[in-house]
Amino acid sequence: MRLRLLLCWICAFVLLANDCAFAQSRAVRAVGSYWRSHESEIVDELVEFLKLPNVAADIPSMRRNAEALLEMMAGRGIEARLLETAGPPYVFGELRVPAATRTILFYAHYDGQPVDPSRWVGHDPFTPVLRDAPLEAGGRIIDFPTHEKYDPDWRLYARSAADDKSPIVAMLVALDALRAGSVDPTANLKFLFEGDEEAGSPNLGALVREHRELLMADLVVAADGPRDPSGRPTLYFGARGIVSAEVTVYGPLRPLHSGHYGNWAPNPAMRLAQLLATMKDPETGRIRVDGFYDDVVPLTDFEVQAIAEAPNDDLEQMQTFAIAAPESDGSRLLLLNQPSLNVRGLRSGWVGSEARTIVPDRAIASIDLRLVKAIDPGEQVRRLIAHIERQGYHVVTDEPDPDTCRRYPRLARVVTSDGYPAFRTSMDLPVSRALIAAVETHTGQSPVKLPTLGGSVPLYQFTDVLRVPTVGIPIVNHDNNQHSPNENLRMGHLWSGIEILASAMLIR
């Protein structure tokens, strides 16, 4: 009987662990008390913020968001202002803390991905609703509670509920909560909220160069992206860069009848297939472009160990996505520290019921190259072009005229994007170790530590231009439908996210 009771307690303990840490510091316990007694106010503030449409191209809407942020910051005694750029304004705020020895810049973004309201189920993307479970699990829309508690498994649905307005509210509430518990942050705090992140932060470089002194800090904490699926606090010390290349291979000037011309007129779809096939070893997945891995900086022992300690959900992901075997040897988290060459699109002629018996006039492959620390985007693209040339292709950048087509039996057009490099802050830096310790100590949970996030965010502007170590602290659930219709935030992740961000404010 006693044993059964003990087991029950252990079960309850484990179940609670995801949402309420069990060995929290006094400071973060104070934060927990705060959010527990202010759930409705916190959600109200977030919901009002989510009601403001935030598609970056709509500048008047973006200004309304920025004004709302100024108010939200001013109400907390944060000295806030707009920093104007060619796009939507940045919102900057600063809070000086007496006796602070460090300065942390908290970064997040208030713009969201474009929306297609027709694909949102049951409501407009800018009319937030609460559901009693995820939509995919049959969650129904329920009223917002007024006095009762929020079930941690309820979900808040709206554009930017996860990406990236809730982290903004969470960091401001973290500050409220620390104050309510009479706990001072240990660092001066700066806040930078961007309005053009979803377009690849085209103005972040100019901003950082223009406001170098204003933005200067000892650490940048970027609150964006999803937390590890385990729900554990997650720190990412880098992210892959990206550059893209679109390769067009030419056949006859216009599509030709495959009967009258097939096996005489060169087929660009086959030529493109042959060209792409030279780029990757079909057995090992290793890219065969000369120099592709030359600049890769090996992980340190600490970083390799961090990956080994991180939850490895490869088998679960294989099950979920029906993958029989990964493309390469090694865990997914380890492979993210290698550059990639990904064919994201192919187009030539027609398929299915639209298929026509033609030799197509062209075939197109859209490729993205993910970059890791120290690989220059332009250099990686030049390696790809050199590889294409080594396969006998004459490479052009503009649409070739017929005379150019007549001259070169193998002709490829390669159009590249500017792209941007990866960033990777060393986990071994004192400030990195201090941050890891602060999160671990205050939340009572060992954080998942990733040297490199798979996705790309242009935070190299902080590491390479501002020269400040930068670490990402995502707080939202991994199944948030980021960038898609029916984006959502799990309530339990908001609460624990407040605690995680508070812990980062207590770095020693």
Place this chain on the structure above:
Amino acid sequence: MRLRLLLCWICAFVLLANDCAFAQSRAVRAVGSYWRSHESEIVDELVEFLKLPNVAADIPSMRRNAEALLEMMAGRGIEARLLETAGPPYVFGELRVPAATRTILFYAHYDGQPVDPSRWVGHDPFTPVLRDAPLEAGGRIIDFPTHEKYDPDWRLYARSAADDKSPIVAMLVALDALRAGSVDPTANLKFLFEGDEEAGSPNLGALVREHRELLMADLVVAADGPRDPSGRPTLYFGARGIVSAEVTVYGPLRPLHSGHYGNWAPNPAMRLAQLLATMKDPETGRIRVDGFYDDVVPLTDFEVQAIAEAPNDDLEQMQTFAIAAPESDGSRLLLLNQPSLNVRGLRSGWVGSEARTIVPDRAIASIDLRLVKAIDPGEQVRRLIAHIERQGYHVVTDEPDPDTCRRYPRLARVVTSDGYPAFRTSMDLPVSRALIAAVETHTGQSPVKLPTLGGSVPLYQFTDVLRVPTVGIPIVNHDNNQHSPNENLRMGHLWSGIEILASAMLIR
């Protein structure tokens, strides 16, 4: 002065040669006299016929076409009737000739390709118009002349103006013209006009089996397709068969973020490229599928010689279509006697401005296989599937469920069409040589003789099922926009086409 006059005469003579043969037999000269004095009536009959919409799916319209044909034939004393099938009716007619020792079945089709009226310039596809030059050369719509002559370079624009109603009118007028000149055909004539050719003649096999005796002949003359670009009379003794295969290669169950999953989740676009690349030698263009060429029947010396004597316009075509070098060694006309593997379409993910940074969930290649004499469509497809399996793929025919995807690291779905085989009547047969001689003697021009037409027509029903030698005699201009908007017929080709078809009625 005399020399200059002589040169002028030679020039005029050469210019005339394309439209009016210069060493015609008396019989075909009579045909020439006939059409020259009946141009308006001939065009009127064709125009009225072209006004009848003839998209095969529209059965009531097809019946109106068939009724019109019955009238056109009855008016000429041809005993005509409908032969019913599951689709539009066939129209069959017969004309017995006293003292004839042979029977020729003239085949053509009265259905046309579907139309998109929005892409026809200046008129509806079923409202024929006359232009003073090709549309591409700035040809303007002109009134149909009432008493004046038709310029041979004028063009008649309408659906089926070339494919394939004008050959039907031409063969009926050829008969009128022979009679007007008191010349008897040398063979009994049968006529078979199909209403479902553009859909691949799905009912021709059943018809041929059901009406074997009725259709029996010594020779089938199929009046379809374009004449050689030189304008010379053209005889094709075969056509390639066709079968198609759509290959789908699978990646993750749904598209995945190329940052978080790229170089871990298998990329189906790259896999498909690697698979397709194994199918063709990039240097020689030779297909690397085992057994692909096993059943090819070599051309006879006479057939090889016929190709050597045919106009070789490869360099001109390369110039026109901006091709720097053909895919394989050998002339285009020679290569048409080899089977082909043509990638007619590729689809995976997105390209261009729609590109998304994903690992696609699937990649599709639509392939057509052109067949030559003696290659079985089903067998050729089995060879392709065996090749895919040899590359390590598990091949399925239906959309695989997730469990199947989880089981096979390389999984391909192959969906094949039924297709049909090639046909090739030997040029060395007595009846073939007799036809060649008749066309040469009566038109005064050496015909272009092709063992195999590049395109596919299911005339194997005549050669393999009815077991009657079959030869194609196309009459229309090669630049007729067949199957496309703005289909047209060059008037000069109609006139000389009447003479060519008349010559086939005079076979000895």
